[in-house]
Amino acid sequence: FVQDIITGVFIQLENIMNEGDVVTVGATSGVVEKLTIRSVSIRSLDGTLHLIPFSSVDMVANSMKGFSYPVAEIGVAYEP
Secondary structure, three states, X not given: OHHHHHHHHHHHHHOOOOOOOEEEEOOEEEEEXXXXXXXXXXXXXXOOEEEXXXXXXXXXXXXXXXXXXXXXXXXXXXXX
């Protein structure tokens, strides 16, 4: 419990992730739905909600932090 809170405080202070970010925490990837002082809730691509206590977090990768760009598919007619 204490380790969850200490790690959570550092994650909040360092602003590593925010709600709505696409992250990988350990082996779990998805969108951060809820971020508390003790845990993070991540919704994976298949719809599963993962509740991960900060005491078990050893690695965080944020795909949206300071680097993101829009991707669009645009159809182009081949005939003049």
